[in-house]
Amino acid sequence: MAIRRNKITVVGAGFTGATTALMLAQKELGDVVLLDIPQLENPTKGKALDMLEAGPVQGYDAQITGTSNYEDAAGSDIVIITAGIARKPGMSRDDLVNTNAGIVKSVCENVREVAPDSIVIILSNPVDAMTYVAYQALGFPKNRVIGQSGVLDTARYLTFISQELNVSVEDVKGVVIGGHGDDMVPLVRYTYAGGVPIEKLIPADRIEAIVQRTRTGGGEIVNLLGNGSAYYAPAASLVQMTEAILKDKKRIIPTIALLEGEYGYDNLFMGVLTVLGANGIEKILDIELTEDEKTALDKTANSVRNVIKVVTG
Numbered sequence: 363m364a365i366r367r368n369k370i371t372v373v374g375a376g377f378t379g380a381t382t383a384l385m386l387a388q389k390e391l392g393d394v395v396l397l398d399i400p401q402l403e404n405p406t407k408g409k410a411l412d413m414l415e416a417g418p419v420q421g422y423d424a425q426i427t428g429t430s431n432y433e434d435a436a437g438s439d440i441v442i443i444t445a446g447i448a449r450k451p452g453m454s455r456d457d458l459v460n461t462n463a464g465i466v467k468s469v470c471e472n473v474r475e476v477a478p479d480s481i482v483i484i485l486s487n488p489v490d491a492m493t494y495v496a497y498q499a500l501g502f503p504k505n506r507v508i509g510q511s512g513v514l515d516t517a518r519y520l521t522f523i524s525q526e527l528n529v530s531v532e533d534v535k536g537v538v539i540g541g542h543g544d545d546m547v548p549l550v551r552y553t554y555a556g557g558v559p560i561e562k563l564i565p566a567d568r569i570e571a572i573v574q575r576t577r578t579g580g581g582e583i584v585n586l587l588g589n590g591s592a593y594y595a596p597a598a599s600l601v602q603m604t605e606a607i608l609k610d611k612k613r614i615i616p617t618i619a620l621l622e623g624e625y626g627y628d629n630l631f632m633g634v635l636t637v638l639g640a641n642g643i644e645k646i647l648d649i650e651l652t653e654d655e656k657t658a659l660d661k662t663a664n665s666v667r668n669v670i671k672v673v674t675g
């Protein structure tokens with residue numbers, strides 16, 4: 363009997379989408395469909411074929427298909443949405459809201475038809491608001507509509523801490539919650555190196571500098587690249603979320619989830635700690651925060667709400 367591999371569709375075959383497709387194949391998480399607009403069908407097919415031909419060298423077995431036809435995405439287990447425009451130096455993520463809301467909506471209307479049982483992960487920015495747009499357009503239950511921000515923001519935060527301490531990234535644990543913008547909330551009090559709270563290891567002014575660098579981490583890359591935004595760490599983040607779902611790992615991962623009362627917020631998509639497993643977001647962790655942490659979370663929640671207002675009128 364033929365073994366059915368997982369099917370993962372990546373919509374948007376640009377920098378983040380193509381990198382994600384390659385990393386998914388390298389980890390043999392399933393067969394990958396890479397989908398972009400009809401005008402870019404040949405380059406999309408070309409990227410997919412090129413990745414497929416790396417399989418014998420790297421030793422991965424995965425079908426990788428380039429397409430602009432949603433029929434090829436039929437029955438996908440996971441759909442990852444990276445479609446949309448990226449910012450350039452001088453822009454904020456929120457400047458992308460109107461263009462990307464239209465793109466995400468139209469993508470989701472297609473996904474709803476061909477992959478009604480899929481779990482959808484959204485990357486397109488401004489991602490908290492785009493996850494809201496996707497939720498409305500898909501009509502899926504909230505556990506199957508997930509935004510990516512926290513894995514990436516946390517990865518940046520942990521990178522800077524491990525550099526500061528000159529220790530392995532494997533021994534640094536922590537989390538960033540809140541909206542994917544410059545007022546996101548790295549939870550310093552819940553950050554450890556080798557099990558030791560970082561407040562015992564790093565002076566307060568250095569921690570503050572790391573927090574600020576984390577908050578503007580996306581912009582730092584945008585300024586360096588000059589013509590687009592980050593894609594290696596974003597792709598790695600999407601792959602970690604996909605793996606947690608497909609392997610039912612029940613990992614505690616920060617993701618953008620629909621909040622209905624958690625942390626005192628309602629009808630808001632924002633980054634919080636979640637348990638990711640076969641059913642998507644299986645649980646939201648409503649963790650205890652200090653007054654200062656809650657004030658910071660309120661600030662980022664307001665920013666997200668203001669962007670959501672732009673798309674909901």
Ligand SMILES: NC(=O)C1=CN([C@@H]2O[C@H](COP(=O)(O)OP(=O)(O)OC[C@H]3O[C@@H](n4cnc5c(N)ncnc54)[C@H](O)[C@@H]3O)[C@@H](O)[C@H]2O)C=CC1
Nearest residue numbers: 374375376377378398399445446447448485486487489596
């Ligand atoms: N949430 C996060 O942490 C991150 C979000 N992003 C966001 O992800 C998005 C993609 O970034 P990149 O891949 O660097 O951009 P890119 O410009 O390299 O690729 C975007 C692709 O989307 C395609 N596209 C546009 N409209 C489409 C449609 N209707 N259907 C299918 N495909 C369509 C474009 O043709 C293009 O190939 C941007 O909005 C960016 O801001 C990027 C990095 C991290």
Ligand SMILES: O=C([O-])CC(=O)C(=O)O
Nearest residue numbers: 449455487580581591592
């Ligand atoms: O900064 C951007 O525009 C892309 C992004 O969300 C990130 O890299 O965090």
